Amino acid sequence: MIFTIASKELKALFASPLAWIVLTIIQVLIGYGFLKRLDDFLQIQPQLSQAANSPGVTELVAAPTFATVAAILLFAVPLLAMRLIAEERRNQTMVMLTSAPISVTEIVIGKFLGLITFLLLIIALAALMPLSLAAGTQLDYGMLLSLIAGLALLAAGFAAVSLYISCLTVHPMAAALGAFGALLAMLLVGETASDSLQARGWSVPAALARVLSPLKSYETFSRGLIDTYSIACLLLLTALFLILAVRQLDARRLRG
Amino acid sequence: MAEHDTTLTISAHGLSRAFGTQTVVNAINLELRRGEVLGFLGPNGAGKTTTMQMLTGNLAPSSGSISICGIDLLDHPVAAKAKIGYLPETPPLYRDLKVDEYLVLAARLHRVPKAGQRDAVDSAKHRCGLNDVGGKLIGALSKGFQQRVGIAQAIVHGPDVVILDEPTVGLDPNQIREIRSLIRELGGKHSVILSTHILPEVEAVCDRVQIMHHGNLVYSDSITALQQFHGSRTLLLGLRRPPPVQELAAVPGIATVEPVSETLFSIQSVADHDPTDTLTRLAAEKNWGLYQLNPAQASIEDVFANLTRHEENT
Known part of the structure; x- marks a missing residue:
C-alpha cells in the first residue's frame, strides 16, 4: 500500500513540468560546476603532483560537485514537496487517500518514499559525472560512496522537513516558501549553535541543535568520513519530521 | 441490535x-x-x-x-x-x-x-x-x-x-x-x-x-x-377557457381555488380526496380546454416548515 502511494507520487511528479524543469536546471548547474572544477584541477595538477600527500581528483572535483547538489536541493526539495500534501488538499483529492483503507502513517511514508526516489535519481545523475572520470584515472571509491550516502541522507532530511511543512497549509506556494525558510534557518542554526552550546557544556541542547542542522552532519560525509553520529543525526531529523507530519494529518481528522 | x-x-x-x-x-x-x-x-x-x-x-x-x-x-x-x-x-x-x-x-x-x-x-x-x-x-x-x-x-x-x-x-x-x-x-x-x-x-x-x-x-x-x-395536496390546473372561480371551487373534493394567472389555478384539495378524475371529466364535458393538471412540487422549504410546525405542536 505504501508503494502504491509512492509510485503514484512519482508518476505525478513526472507528469508535471516541475520535475523536468528541476531536473534540467540541476543537470545544467552540476554539469557546469563539474567541468569548471575539472578544468581548474587540470591546471593545478602539475603543482599537485609535486606535493606529497596532495588531495586527489575525487576530493577536489567530486566533493565540490556534490556540495553544489546539496545547495540546489535546498531550493529544489521544498518545491518538489509542496505538492505532496498541500496541493492534494487544495485540489480536494486528499479525501481519496484518507477515505481509502490506509493509515495516515502509510500515506506519509508512501509520499516520502515517492519524493526520495526522485531525489535519489537526481543524486544518481550527479554521481555519474565524477564516475565518468573512472575512464581516465583512479577514483577514490570510498570517498565517493561517503559523498553519495551523505547526500542521500541529507535529501531524506530535507524531504521530511518539507513534507511536514506541506501538511501545515493548503497553499502549495506557502508550503514551498515555508519549507525553504525552515531549511535555511536550520542552515544558519547549524553554523554555530551546536558548537557554541557544546562549548558551554550544554550537551543535550547541543545534540538537539546538531540534529536540527543537517548540513553540519553532511560536512563530515563530504570529508569522506562515514560517521555514525552524523548518520544518526540525519536519520533522527527525518524520523522526527515524518512523525510530526503523521501527527499533523491525524490532528486534522480530529479537529476538522 | x-x-x-x-x-x-x-x-x-x-x-x-x-x-x-x-x-x-x-x-x-x-x-x-x-x-x-x-x-x-x-x-x-x-x-x-x-x-x-x-x-x-x-x-x-x-x-x-x-x-x-x-x-x-x-x-x-x-x-x-x-x-x-x-x-x-x-x-x-x-x-x-x-x-x-x-x-x-x-x-x-x-x-x-x-x-x-x-x-x-x-x-x-x-x-x-x-x-x-x-x-x-x-x-x-x-x-x-x-x-x-x-x-x-x-x-x-x-x-x-x-x-x-x-x-x-x-x-x-x-x-x-x-x-x-x-x-x-x-x-x-x-x-x-x-x-x-x-x-x-x-x-x-x-x-x-x-x-x-x-x-x-x-x-x-x-x-x-x-x-x-408533506401531502402533495396542491394541484396546478391550467384551463384555456376557465369557468368562474366559484364554479371550480364547487367541485367536490376541492377546498380552495387560487388563481395564479388568467388560465392557471392553484387548487388545494380536501384531505383524502383526489379531485383529479372529477376535474378531467368536468373539463372535457364543459369544454374548459384543459392543458395542465399536475401536483405542485412541494419545496423542501415547505417540508421543513411543515416539520418544524409539527414539532412545535407536539
Missing part, C-alpha cells in the same frame, strides 16, 4: 460533532440496511456533509459510535473503510491521470487484489457508462463525466456501503437523470446513502429518507410516508 448485525451495513448512534463551541451535528442516529437507498435531506448547512465525513472516517466525531458492517470505524478504521465507497462533494479527481489509470489507482488504494483489478475497473466503468472515455484525461472530461468517474471511483472495490455527497449538483437535467438511474441501480447491490437538498431527487431514487435541520435529525421514515406527510 445484535440480531440485525447481518443486514445492518451502517449503524451510527449518538453521533455528534462540534467545531469549537458550535455544534454542527447533534446526537443523530442512523441505520442503513443492505440494499437500501437512504436519502439524506436537508437545506445547505444542515450538517449533512459533516455527518458523511464522520461516516467515512474523514472526521472524528466528538461523541457517538459508528459501525460499518459490524466493524467499529473508530477502533478499526482500516478494516471498516475497506467496506465504504465515498464520493465527496467535490470529486477527488486527479486531473492529470487518464480515467483508466485513475480507476486502477482507486482499486489499488482500496486493496483490490492485483488479479481482480482489471475486472473491477472494467465493471465499474461499464456500470457508470465510461467505456468510451477510458483513455481520456480526467481534466478533459465534461462535468457530468467527471461526476461519473467520481462514482466509479467509489464503487470500484465493490463496497457494502456507497456514500454520495450531493452527486447531482451542477449537472444538466439529462446528466441528473442518468446519475439518478445509476444510483437506483447501485441500490440493488450496495447500500447507498445519498445527500441532497433537492426533494424530488429523494423521491425519485430513495427507499427511505432522513431529514436534517440545524444538525438535528428531524424526520426519518419511508418515502411513501414522507409523501403522505
Whole structure:
C-alpha cells in the first residue's frame, strides 16, 4: 500500500513540468560546476603532483560537485514537496487517500518514499559525472560512496522537513516558501549553535541543535568520513519530521 | 441490535460533532440496511456533509459510535473503510491521470487484489457508462463525466456501503437523470446513502429518507410516508377557457381555488380526496380546454416548515 502511494507520487511528479524543469536546471548547474572544477584541477595538477600527500581528483572535483547538489536541493526539495500534501488538499483529492483503507502513517511514508526516489535519481545523475572520470584515472571509491550516502541522507532530511511543512497549509506556494525558510534557518542554526552550546557544556541542547542542522552532519560525509553520529543525526531529523507530519494529518481528522 | 448485525451495513448512534463551541451535528442516529437507498435531506448547512465525513472516517466525531458492517470505524478504521465507497462533494479527481489509470489507482488504494483489478475497473466503468472515455484525461472530461468517474471511483472495490455527497449538483437535467438511474441501480447491490437538498431527487431514487435541520435529525421514515406527510395536496390546473372561480371551487373534493394567472389555478384539495378524475371529466364535458393538471412540487422549504410546525405542536 505504501508503494502504491509512492509510485503514484512519482508518476505525478513526472507528469508535471516541475520535475523536468528541476531536473534540467540541476543537470545544467552540476554539469557546469563539474567541468569548471575539472578544468581548474587540470591546471593545478602539475603543482599537485609535486606535493606529497596532495588531495586527489575525487576530493577536489567530486566533493565540490556534490556540495553544489546539496545547495540546489535546498531550493529544489521544498518545491518538489509542496505538492505532496498541500496541493492534494487544495485540489480536494486528499479525501481519496484518507477515505481509502490506509493509515495516515502509510500515506506519509508512501509520499516520502515517492519524493526520495526522485531525489535519489537526481543524486544518481550527479554521481555519474565524477564516475565518468573512472575512464581516465583512479577514483577514490570510498570517498565517493561517503559523498553519495551523505547526500542521500541529507535529501531524506530535507524531504521530511518539507513534507511536514506541506501538511501545515493548503497553499502549495506557502508550503514551498515555508519549507525553504525552515531549511535555511536550520542552515544558519547549524553554523554555530551546536558548537557554541557544546562549548558551554550544554550537551543535550547541543545534540538537539546538531540534529536540527543537517548540513553540519553532511560536512563530515563530504570529508569522506562515514560517521555514525552524523548518520544518526540525519536519520533522527527525518524520523522526527515524518512523525510530526503523521501527527499533523491525524490532528486534522480530529479537529476538522 | 445484535440480531440485525447481518443486514445492518451502517449503524451510527449518538453521533455528534462540534467545531469549537458550535455544534454542527447533534446526537443523530442512523441505520442503513443492505440494499437500501437512504436519502439524506436537508437545506445547505444542515450538517449533512459533516455527518458523511464522520461516516467515512474523514472526521472524528466528538461523541457517538459508528459501525460499518459490524466493524467499529473508530477502533478499526482500516478494516471498516475497506467496506465504504465515498464520493465527496467535490470529486477527488486527479486531473492529470487518464480515467483508466485513475480507476486502477482507486482499486489499488482500496486493496483490490492485483488479479481482480482489471475486472473491477472494467465493471465499474461499464456500470457508470465510461467505456468510451477510458483513455481520456480526467481534466478533459465534461462535468457530468467527471461526476461519473467520481462514482466509479467509489464503487470500484465493490463496497457494502456507497456514500454520495450531493452527486447531482451542477449537472444538466439529462446528466441528473442518468446519475439518478445509476444510483437506483447501485441500490440493488450496495447500500447507498445519498445527500441532497433537492426533494424530488429523494423521491425519485430513495427507499427511505432522513431529514436534517440545524444538525438535528428531524424526520426519518419511508418515502411513501414522507409523501403522505408533506401531502402533495396542491394541484396546478391550467384551463384555456376557465369557468368562474366559484364554479371550480364547487367541485367536490376541492377546498380552495387560487388563481395564479388568467388560465392557471392553484387548487388545494380536501384531505383524502383526489379531485383529479372529477376535474378531467368536468373539463372535457364543459369544454374548459384543459392543458395542465399536475401536483405542485412541494419545496423542501415547505417540508421543513411543515416539520418544524409539527414539532412545535407536539
